Amino acid sequence: MPRLLPILLFALSANAAIAQVNPAVQTSGAVVVVPAYGEVRHANDQAQVTFMVEEQDKDRVAAVTRVNQKMKQGTDLIKREDPTARLETRGYYTYPVYADEGAPRTSQQGRTPTRQLVGWRVGQYLEMKTISLDVLPRTVAAAQRVLALNGLQFGLADTTQKKLEDARIRAAYSNLLERMGSIAAAMGRSTSDMVLDTVDFEGSGNFAPQAEAAPRAMMSAKAMDAGRVEEPGFEPGETTLGMRVVGRARIQEAGSRR
Numbered sequence: 075m076p077r078l079l080p081i082l083l084f085a086l087s088a089n090a091a092i093a094q095v096n097p098a099v100q101t102s103g104a105v106v107v108v109p110a111y112g113e114v115r116h117a118n119d120q121a122q123v124t125f126m127v128e129e130q131d132k133d134r135v136a137a138v139t140r141v142n143q144k145m146k147q148g149t150d151l152i153k154r155e156d157p158t159a160r161l162e163t164r165g166y167y168t169y170p171v172y173a174d175e176g177a178p179r180t181s182q183q184g185r186t187p188t189r190q191l192v193g194w195r196v197g198q199y200l201e202m203k204t205i206s207l208d209v210l211p212r213t214v215a216a217a218q219r220v221l222a223l224n225g226l227q228f229g230l231a232d233t234t235q236k237k238l239e240d241a242r243i244r245a246a247y248s249n250l251l252e253r254m255g256s257i258a259a260a261m262g263r264s265t266s267d268m269v270l271d272t273v274d275f276e277g278s279g280n281f282a283p284q285a286e287a288a289p290r291a292m293m294s295a296k297a298m299d300a301g302r303v304e305e306p307g308f309e310p311g312e313t314t315l316g317m318r319v320v321g322r323a324r325i326q327e328a329g330s331r332r
Contacts, residue, residue: 101261104325106268108253112245113316114238118228120205121310123214124164125152125221128197130171137196138168145198148221155213156206164199171195199224205231207310228310238315246275246317254323263325272322 127144131137152159173190200221204210214223230238250273255265 101263101325102327105271106254106257106323106325108250108257108321108323110246110250110253110319110321111316112242112247112249112319113314114241114245115312115314116230116234116238117312118230118310119207119234120203120229120231121207121210122225122227122229123202123204123210123223124225125200125202125217126197126224127221128195130193130195132193134168134194134196137194141196141198144220145200148217148219149200151216151219152200152202152213155216156202156204156209158206159202159204159213162201162203164201166198168194168196211307228313230313230315235315242315242317243275246319247273250319250321254321258325261325267325267327268323269326270321270323272320274320274322276318 125148127141127148129137129140129144131140149161152161170191171193173192202213204213206213214226217223254268254270258265258268
């Protein structure tokens with residue numbers, strides 16, 4: 075026992091020295107920036123469909139006429155199957171087609187050859203938005219009798235997004251409070267010691283990404299011949315709406331209520 079006494083005294087003095095060199099970190103008055111994120115999910119209730127028709131002919135008037143006729147027929151079919159659909163014309167185009175497309179632009183003598191016009195390519199796009207998803211397969215099948223399907227995208231209607239706004243904000247704020255509680259515990263403090271100074275929804279201008287628009291590429295596709303088309307099968311899926319929030323909190327003296 076006498077031999078152990080000096081060793082114990084040395085250990086105690088060493089611990090005391092370490093405690094003096096590395097005192098406990100003082101957190102009172104510290105400012106903590108806490109990023110958080112909340113999201114809500116909802117089944118998609120709106121479809122955005124893009125149809126197109128394209129014709130090529132030596133006679134420009136003939137190509138334009140066929141495009142106009144098919145687009146009118148397709149539009150009438152869509153309106154008949156889904157009277158509530160919102161329609162908008164997109165990308166009506168007409169441009170010449172030359173025989174030397176893709177060929178070198180200069181002759182052997184270095185002169186630019188005369189380009190031979192062989193026809194005209196005419197096309198038009200039609201965008202449809204609808205919340206009548208129950209009749210969507212029938213509507214698309216009917217339109218495909220004369221029009222080509224260029225794109226299909228599901229999403230949320232404007233009214234649905236507005237209804238989900240409150241839930242999205244509550245989810246983001248709830249996550250912020252949860253993270254503040256975790257940070258306070260890690261610092262050895264109580265949540266009641268943290269005073270929320272600033273709440274920045276959408277995270278300092280870093281707004282949540284918006285839904286991408288439907289593709290607009292001018293695809294060279296021919297409309298199907300008139301006739302019965304089998305109804306396609308669609309799975310609308312769901313959309314996740316997220317919101318970022320950044321909180322700025324100040325840690326006060328334990329037990330104080332300033």
